[in-house]
Amino acid sequence: MEPSILLRIGYAAISLFVITNYGLLLIGSMARISAKVQGRVGQPVWQPYIDIIKSSAKRNSVGHGVMFYLGPVFRLAGGIGTYMFIPAVFGSVVFRNFSDSGDLLLVMYFIFFGQLGMALGAGEGGHPYSAIGVSRGLAQMTAFEVPFALSVIAVAIQYGTLDITSIVAAQQGGFAHWTLATNPLAVIAAIIAFLGMSGHNPFSVVIAPQEIPIGPPTEYQSNLLGMLQTNRAVFNGAKLVLYMNLFFGGATNIPVMVIKTFLIYFINIFVGQAFPRFRTDQSIRFFLGVPTLIGIASVLIAIL
């Protein structure tokens, strides 16, 4: 039977709590892995928790107007909104969130939404580096949205629906049914877009510490920074879950979800540790080149 709306909200809160912690631990462990690449021991896995507590425990903070405060709020809303409409675990009552009341387009909109809110807030910050970072970030985002959107279109055509739950349902029953197997080109284009989306090297020009320290969040401190850090965890988790659902056959239980998302996120570190960063114009040129062609090809494959 269909649980009552209150019950569902409670469930959603639980799954949000889980994904937040999972995202934080994921960030911590990835930092440790990249430290290993660099021959270091690396920070403790729970370091992100301490950082958030510390940021929230700052005594004073400086504001630059209402939009400045709203920026992180929008960002967090974007992150949570993205997650809320994705089924984290297929078939589970607790982790289905509100996936039946929203579809892929809504999720894509939410992915945009956070960034735009952040852009407004950071612009209000008044720091020149924030402005530069925002312009770079938006330019790059529009670039990597192209292959991402193309691969999503391919998936939508292939499964004849925009509803994530049914996309996952169509991929059940073994590796042969995954999008990875049925339309690998779409997956490749989407993964390249994912590198840009998660802002690791070589697409980290938005927060490039050596050039524009450190981009949009330059002026953000104290609890606002804590909010951004929390959002980073939620947003990463949401994106990973989305990718897992669209391309890697979803997950029927928590361990599978953990393993798959971990592997997807690992691609970032794998690439990020081996490359310097693109300049903005170069990364835009890159995204509109080969990945876009791959995306178009994947759409054609899906049509045929």
Place this chain on the structure above:
Amino acid sequence: MNTTASALAERYGARNWHDQRPDLASVVLDPSKLRDALAWLRDFGGYKHLSFATAIDNIERGAFTLTYTLRNHEKGHNLIVHCDIDRGHPVMESIHLLWEQAWTYQREMREWFGIDFPGSPRVEEEFVLEGWEGPPMMRRDFDSLEYSNATYAERPGRETHDPASYMKEKLYPEVAG
């Protein structure tokens, strides 16, 4: 070597050619001739590379001795060109048109010695100091220690000794005492 020496002597009245090392010589010129001489050295003498330019405060003579060190890479020879200018009225011709980096040295000399180089770019701007109100600090009559004691707060408990006497009473107390 002395083609260059003689040429400088008869063209620009260079004096006191002194060979410090086989690959290092120094010569003295008049301020009025200096710029032409440097230009000649650069274009015809083969001394294409300006290593540095600086000034020495000869307060006893009442003169600043400007020092330009050039290098001839073909012959592997360095030449130090001196010229004295009046300490009371320190103005010198700018050579920023001969070497692109010369203006920086002139800016430095302007700030550190108070030597003016009319026409040199940004020579009026502060170079390394900021809000400096004392006299040009590289002059001999500026006492760094005095200024430092007067300006910066000191942490008690630090004493400094004159090395000669202090070492003596440490090493040979019977002689010192």
Place this chain on the structure above:
Amino acid sequence: MKREKAHIIPPAERASPDLSSGKYLVMWQGPQHPGITGNMSLRLIAEGDTVVDCETHVGYLHRGFEKLMERRLWMQNFPLVCRIAVPEPDFNEYCYAAAIEELAGIQIPEKAVWLRTLSLEMMRLASFLMWIGGQAGAFGHGTIIQWSVTMRDYVLDLFEELTGGRIYHMYIIPGGVRSDVPKGFLQHVLEVLKVVEKNLDDIELVMFHNAIFKLRAEGLGYIPKEWIDQYGITGPNARAAGVARDLRKDWGYLAYPKLDFEIILGTKSDAYERSRLRLLEMYQCINLLRQIIDAMPKEGSFKEKLPNPLHWKIPAGETYVAAECTRGEYGFYVVSDGSDKPRRVTVRGPSYTHAVSVMERLARGTNIADIAGLMVSLHTYPPEIER
């Protein structure tokens, strides 16, 4: 694909943008900025992403060395000089010591000559290892510096074994060196060199064969050949332009004439070329160190007897002694008036031209994102500008 449009020569005259037009963005890069070398700052005026004007501001590290040295005895200055340039203090020590010896007419023993060469080359290697991490980091590649700084630390351990100091060694004193090589030291040097060489191979693989690094660095900061004399550019920056300027060959100081090495020359003279050339020079360093260890005399005295340093008067005179440091011509101009204190000491640092006039010109027309990379590719270091 960027290789063709490599040779952009920035305009000689400074642009004078109208800041009130609201078309330009004024930015201070530094002093509090991770992408700046040392403690200096650039005032950039950008139009969009392109820098139209750049001003170098130095002086944040000015300690007035030249004034302080006029107040100290010849020997008291000796611990002071190495503080002038942190990454490679030994070049200061060598130039100062050599200048004093020339003025005082001291001949240093053969073994001291070799030990000085050894320490200078080790210093060069350490400094380059520090630099290459910065070069990679300026383009956002954080892995290289983690490796290379550790390699540098191994070299610093050698210094600690030889001199007792990690950063400031005060090893090359007037009249020779301060101490003999400890037992088994040369063996340790060879072992460390093996490790460093292996690591350099990795670095070359990751950094110099990296498509994105090439994309960023190639064609960035092109220095035409004519500028070398015009701006007084020395060191690797000049050699990358194909001009053979290496004081180790030209002056043949210390034991370098007895060593077998060639001046490494580049052609393209852009950031990538300069970086590659410096990598080759690191290999050359390792090679030189091995030669030195083979050729150096194993016994003999390592320093001359000096007069009482407290009453040590240097005969009147002036001299200019230079050495080829990692960035170019590093020189000391010392004037003595026959008293027990120097009359005037001037330090000639290669960054003086590289960081101010050359940087200001090269920055015009480059992308903001590339300023840090350009800065590091010139390998500038502020303290030797302002002393």
Place this chain on the structure above:
Amino acid sequence: MSDKKNTPAPLANEGLPPEERGFFCDAAPREYAPAQGVLEDFYNWARSQSLWVLGFGTGCGAIELRPLMTSRFDMYRYGIQPRPTPRQSSVFVIGGYASVKTLKRIVRSYEQMMGPKFVVALGSCTINGGMYWDSYNTIKRIDQYIPVDVYIAGCMPRPEALLSGFLELKKIIREGKAEGQNEYARNFDWYKANQKNVIKDWNMPDYNW
């Protein structure tokens, strides 16, 4: 958790030209009361466990920060990491001697940091002038101008010394003794007088945050 009652008078900002005064805040810093009991202990633990160092190499001591933050002495193990912007960093490492020109930037960056903020001063030259005791351009003791929590002596301090200094700082923070921000606010006039005494051309706001 901040007591509103002792809010000091607005600052004059006489260093600025009149048309620019409007751009900057004229509020003097005020003290912030710590949280109560266990909560504050917990906060202090968190603060001591995540120290973000401001990436400002003010002197030659900065060169030993590189080995410290790279793979040999890996300071990330202790939750210490560099941070490029003063807004987000909590530890200010004064890397050796501070010339007057740099002191200006040090004061500015320090005031922009969000409290609680801690200062670690490296090298003898920050303690009593060290080797530059008679220099006309370097200050002799940094604690006249900003409050310092930990001094690390030596010229220059080795990375091991830096690490032990950071651990000492952690101890102080956990004991709740690192109240540099409040001290600065309490003796604001004294600090400001010292600063203006040295920085001759004061062309920035009296307190910039």
